Amino acid sequence: MLAAVFAVGLSMPAKALDGLPIETALLSPGTLEKALEGQASGLPAVLRPSDAQLYKRIFSLQTLGRWEAADREIAKLGDRSLMGHVLYQRYMHPTAYRSSYEELRSWLEKYADHPEASRVHSLALKRKPAGAKAPPGPVQGYLYGNGTEGSGMPERISIRNRAGKLVRDAGADQVLRQITALSRDGSPSAALKLLEGRLKGQIDTLPLALARGEIAAGYYLANRDDLALEQAALAVRQSGDSDKMAAWVAGLAAWRLGKFDTAGRYFELVALDDDVSGWTAAAGAYWASRVHLKLRRPAEATRWLARAATFPASFYGLLARRALGVETPANWSEPALGEADFRYLMEQPGGKRSLALIQLEMVELAEMELRKLYPRIEPERATAVLAVANRANMAGLALRLASRLQVATGERYKVGLFPMPQWEPPGGFIVDKALLFSIIRQESAFDVRAQSGSGARGLMQLMPSTARLMATDEEYAGDRSELFDPDLNLTLGQRYLQHLIGLEQLEGNLFWVVASYNAGPGNLGRWLKQVDYRDDPLLFIESIPSRETRNFVERVVANFWTYRMRMGQPSPSLDQVAAGQWPKYESLDEQARAAVAQTISVGR
Template sequence: MNTSLRWIASALTGIVFATGLSLGGAQAQSEMAALAPRVGPMSDSTSALPAILARNDIALYTEIFDLQNDGQWDKADRLIAQLSDDSLMGHVLFQRYMHPTAYRSSYQELKNWLADYADHPGATRIYGLALKRKPSSVGYPRKPQAVEMPAMDAVVAFDEPRGGSETESPATESRKYAGKSSSQRAKIRAIQSQIRSLVQRGNVTIALKNLDTKANRALFDPVSFAESLGVIARGYFRYHEDQEAMAVAKMATKLAGDDAARAHWWGGLAAFRAKDWNTAAAHFAALSLSVEADDWLRAAGGFWASRAYLVGGEPQNVSAMLQRAAEMPRTFYGLLATRALGQTPPLDFEMPVLSDTETEFLLEIPAARRAIALIETGQTNRADEELRRFVDELPPSFVGTLLALADRAGLADVAFRLGRDMERRQKVSLDGALYPVPGWEPEDGFGIDRALIFAIVRQESQFRSRAISSAGARGLMQLMPATAGYMAGDRFHGSSRAELFEPGLNLSLGQKYVHHVLNLAEIDGNLLYALAAYNAGPGNLQRWRAKIDYADDPLLFIESLPSRETRAYIEHVLSNFWIYRLRLKQNVDSLDMLIGGSWPIYVSQDQKGSPTGEPRTVRISAE
């Protein structure tokens, strides 16, 4: 690392020491244990849920679902005849009628199902299949119905949701497209798309010439024009033409001031790499206040401004910039800033409690009753489908009720979705929902710390065990069948690919791939390299390391990566990782490493391999 960057690292380290926080060792661990918020893990049992099914029916339904999964219809029918509660028969028949190989449903069966269960998950699929099999001489089946809800005016209003601090948002609305008609906006967006395409292909100077015309200056509003200049500045930065990037950023800021968010960002990075500390600090400080930037980018502006002020000889401005970044404490740079200031992120992992009134309300919703019954029988994926259907039907004051149910049931994906919904609708960050600790476990147990596995799962699938990407990646850790096959020593093709939706298998194979990546010689436990390789592949990582200019600065390495997706992936997964460390009452050593200017190395804290109990390093067998 060059001298200037070493000084940044040592100065930020000094801030941490000055506030009484050590950067490592037993003292840091004990301090973190005292500072970490209280843990409230998601329940892994249904004991706290209201009982819906009798014990005998739970056993019968559990076996019925298992038998039907294997296509054993006669045995299943004999058990169905013994049921005393038929509330889950819609799900039983759906499983049968939509079985991929062992059953072909008739039109009459599908029509009858819709007559009785049109408000169930899967009704749209049943309806579509019924239309394909409908004889021309008969009428149409019943259409899918909305979830049946009790009258809201008959329900006692619940308390406001319990949770963490409000999310930050810009004080002023965006001025993008101000004064432009819909047709003008469409033209602007079309030109912006052309500019992005040219930059992506490496034609950065041509993009600038095409943008900077008299006609375009008349058409564009200042913010939109500055936004496209920011794209061009990014292109110049990517191709190591820092002076050109700075010049374009200067054009943008003259037009739009603080609103030139992306131009401030890329111009600031170019100036920082060119060691023009004053220009870098000015760009980053302006970005930290921009209404055109989201929380993640504004926090980045504040943190990088503190770095530029430090190395530029203006330490009196460092604390204010760190404070700005720390206002967004759940972002990557917000967490770095909070830690550098010696503060603890204001995280609250407590979850709403399901009151008697709320329980009574839920039991009036047929879908909620079915969901609880499905949980009792182990059909959590079907329960998830039931709950997700009526999330949007609930008024904001009732979302916490459903969240309490999801927490009790251990449904991490539902809890996460509801937590996001509360952030969006009520500006409340309920960290227990946003960072759930599910009860899943790899088939062979955890060999990589839960904090890292859950951090990856949160980013890859948002805890949806049946997630599938457009590229074909599957399950919690979004494994491609080829990668999963390589880790398993077997092939996943055809119907066997569905096995990757099983949480235990998916986590086991995904964990093995994380082992594999961490133990590559060129990665050797480096978390930044490992996450880049997990997202984009080891080959891309090697090419990028050979091409980009990052002066052995870990943060500059991240921001210099040519893939926007990979940059965001590293920052989001590391943020998740640190927050999970805090939730699990573990120290955040990799966060301290980054603040100290070091490359963060994965060190296990779940796996205590030495007699002294000290965390062992990454060398874990993938077998």
């Protein structure tokens, strides 16, 4: 992996290596088909087989610190387009080589467009002698980040401190923060007392209304539906119907109170707002449909289902389409990637280097090259980079690019939005890939180096304590950094998921399993006792006290249903939820089915 690629060095004198010419030959016309021969990735082999083998030996030798042997292989290279990476390995080796300032400055003069240039520049500045010429700076631009554009948190679930952003008075702002904290921590009455006592008449009506909406949500999560409806309705009025978060809470509280006409009005208010996300609008429309079904108004119920179905990428949009019997659009084709696209990439030094690194199976470093190149490419070539990322197993980059393209052009490249990397745990899959990838997409956005402030690490965001429970002593010794290893992370993550599926108290319930993965089965057990959800699967989700877990369940389950579609599999759990039933996890992958069935049998 990348760590192994970087943990190397060289021994040939730096100036001798640094002065070698760089080959920039392009694919000649008509050679693409030949270059593709034998390439599992479907990408061209830009290095001659002899050079590819030489580079592999060089990197392996340098990993072992065998400088002289590596130097002999370097001298045989015909294509030296990766010499920047070779020299980087030497100069930045953590133990076996100490680079001089002149070496670092010389590297920056030639390779400032490389993704590692910032690190080299930082070290060069530290080692610069007094009076020496300053090193060149790195070429700017890099596509940072993973996952989809924006927060990914629906307005109705993300109870944000929106009021505080509208208040400039520091004292009032502090009180608003206290109100939010109290409301979320189960003390809405204390929050209301602060609102009425400290803020009344001190701030504008809108931030006051938004703060009241926070309190209403707190009352709802505390099962105080009468007070939740009272405060939420007041917040909606005070905000001039603009606080859709409060309208959502009012709808849920009225539903639990049996005031279905009232609930319907608030859900429809959410559904018809053009300023909320499609995810939120679909939720409002779906619940409005549920209200009309309760009131025996099938035509109105169908009309609101149709409204929800116009947002097919959302949890409630998928449900609405299934309830209506409408197929969900599913174009899984990859963006076009023709010879002109390859030629364009080969004309960019970073593009050629990336393709060469892919050929060497150094995919993480190749991804860094594409991220460095992306801000400087022609906009019409963005889809070509997405296609390369998809073919080369760069799932995190594919998701990032597909999301950016959707925002910029409106095109939904679902093959990138829901990538299926060719990853497999060493012992094979014991949980369906659709569920595994659904969790990875939400937890880490396919970033193998993802880490959270709470200590979770890797693709499936495992906590070290959970990993230790699922691992043998030989598999995992407790070092958090080990969880960045995708093989280990996938192995232990799916093992934990299988454990949850088999727990007797979870009954194979998909919602409960996913909620437990996020919050733990202990929290789930407490919520099942405390939450007033009336044995209603959707009401249960919307009443989970943790807004993070509410969001997680809906996102992961929507991902799961979408991955089922991508794999051409049925979605019995989608049918069950659309019919008002609790969804059961059912293994459909041949490899995983026996393992899951055995786990459920043993657990019971």
